[in-house]
Amino acid sequence: MYKPRTSCRACGLGSPQSTTLKQSTAAGSVYQEDQKLIEVFDLGVQPLANDFVAASDERAGFAPLKVLFCPRCHLGQLSVEVSPNILYSHNYPYVTSTSDTMKAHFGLINDGLSKECKRPNTVVEIGSNDGALLGFLLSHGWKTALGIDPAQNLCQVAQTHGIPSLCQFFNEVSAETALKCVGHPDLILARHCFCHINDWKGFVKGLEVLAGDNTVIAIEVPWAQDMLENLEFDTVYHEHTSYLSLKSIDFLLKDSSLGLSDAWHYDIHGGAIMLIIKKRGFDDARARLALSKERISLDAWREFAAKSEVKVMELSAKVRSLAAEGKTIVGYGASAKSTVWIQACGFKKSHVRFIADCTKGKWYKQSPGTDIPIVDEGALTRELPNYAILFAWNFRKEIIEKERLFREKGGKWIVPVPKIEIV
Ligand code: TMP
Numbered sequence: 001m002y003k004p005r006t007s008c009r010a011c012g013l014g015s016p017q018s019t020t021l022k023q024s025t026a027a028g029s030v031y032q033e034d035q036k037l038i039e040v041f042d043l044g045v046q047p048l049a050n051d052f053v054a055a056s057d058e059r060a061g062f063a064p065l066k067v068l069f070c071p072r073c074h075l076g077q078l079s080v081e082v083s084p085n086i087l088y089s090h091n092y093p094y095v096t097s098t099s100d101t102m103k104a105h106f107g108l109i110n111d112g113l114s115k116e117c118k119r120p121n122t123v124v125e126i127g128s129n130d131g132a133l134l135g136f137l138l139s140h141g142w143k144t145a146l147g148i149d150p151a152q153n154l155c156q157v158a159q160t161h162g163i164p165s166l167c168q169f170f171n172e173v174s175a176e177t178a179l180k181c182v183g184h185p186d187l188i189l190a191r192h193c194f195c196h197i198n199d200w201k202g203f204v205k206g207l208e209v210l211a212g213d214n215t216v217i218a219i220e221v222p223w224a225q226d227m228l229e230n231l232e233f234d235t236v237y238h239e240h241t242s243y244l245s246l247k248s249i250d251f252l253l254k255d256s257s258l259g260l261s262d263a264w265h266y267d268i269h270g271g272a273i274m275l276i277i278k279k280r281g282f283d284d285a286r287a288r289l290a291l292s293k294e295r296i297s298l299d300a301w302r303e304f305a306a307k308s309e310v311k312v313m314e315l316s317a318k319v320r321s322l323a324a325e326g327k328t329i330v331g332y333g334a335s336a337k338s339t340v341w342i343q344a345c346g347f348k349k350s351h352v353r354f355i356a357d358c359t360k361g362k363w364y365k366q367s368p369g370t371d372i373p374i375v376d377e378g379a380l381t382r383e384l385p386n387y388a389i390l391f392a393w394n395f396r397k398e399i400i401e402k403e404r405l406f407r408e409k410g411g412k413w414i415v416p417v418p419k420i421e422i423v
Pocket of ligand 1: 097
């Protein structure tokens with residue numbers, strides 16, 4: 001089900017090839033092992049965060065959830081890789097949000113990328129999910145779109161919405177297929193899938209095949225700097241195999257025909273950056289500036305780990321004391337993040353009665369590793385609990401506004417990120 005990761009997927013530190021020359025003597029060369037990846041954060045053994053199944057169904061399993069830090073390129077990465085076939089290929093429940101927050105974000109990235117591309121005509125999206133973003137771009141002037149995604153259920157949805165989709169993982173082979181379908185696109189876009197990928201070198205080779213001289217590659221990723229500063233420890237789960245530093249991308253692309261041209265920062269999902277990558281030959285001043293400002297370090301990871309532990313104890317104690325007083329507590333947003341919180345705090349149905357969520361595919365299932373049921377969003381105002389933990393804190397403004405009746409009737413939100421707040 002999973003295998004260990006002992007070398008850095010960006011710069012290779014820890015791999016047998018990653019040795020440094022210590023000294024050359026008359027007797028020959030002496031090599032020393034380079035530094036090793038350093039353990040910085042450990043959440044123990046956890047269920048897969050999106051393994052929402054009915055009480056009677058088979059579970060995918062549990063795996064260690066531990067982050068290793070690369071002292072050379074500052075990439076954080078999980079100590080194990082769960083097989084992508086288990087995580088994604090069958091009935092993957094994560095659907096791109098159609099919330100107002102997300103639509104506004106799509107608008108922002110379309111504005112930026114339309115300007116960055118010489119001709120905003122053809123777009124290929126890697127990790128296209130149900131085709132929501134490609135559909136948006138087609139309705140905003142882009143002429144041709146192709147999706148690539150390994151989840152069969154989601155490719156089918158995209159196809160029914162008129163978005164052609166290759167149901168494959170992205171690599172050199174699927175890049176060749178995409179090239180045959182649409183030629184070199186003006187834009188290759190990948191939102192929040194790059195940090196799910198184990199083989200970054202293979203991914204870069206695929207990009208080199210598909211990208212032409214004028215192609216803009218735009219990869220949106222959560223940025224470890226935001227995660228560390230806002231204590232978003234609940235974004236650490238098995239699908240996120242990497243916690244990205246710009247420095248690691250610089251290392252990764254070093255031996256390729258591609259280079260980092262710029263990095264745009266967005267607030268979405270607790271803080272993300274759009275890596276702008278192009279075939280070499282451009283002025284990389286904007287990327288150098290962004291790289292020089294990055295503050296990810298071993299100390300920052302250690303501080304994050306210590307503060308996250310305190311935060312878990314805080315929420316755990318708060319919920320237990322409210323439950324002991326007879327208060328009713330539920331969750332809102334059965335995100336993968338909710339699984340991480342619930343496991344870290346050891347919550348069961350006796351603490352969190354249910355989690356309300358708008359995704360139909362999650363209803364009547366259970367939060368992974370627990371007996372906590374997932375129900376429809378309407379349950380919040382039907383049941384009127386005393387407290388609701390906002391696990392989908394990245395949609396805070398939108399959800400609190402949408403569910404204002406809950407507060408009008410006396411309900412209170414517990415918002416866990418960036419700090420635990422009752423509102
Ligand atoms: P995400 O942060 O990984 O996108 O997950 C957010 C979860 O919250 C997802 O399961 C959908 C759910 N959600 C609602 O139930 N209601 C909402 O209004 C929004 C925006 C999200």
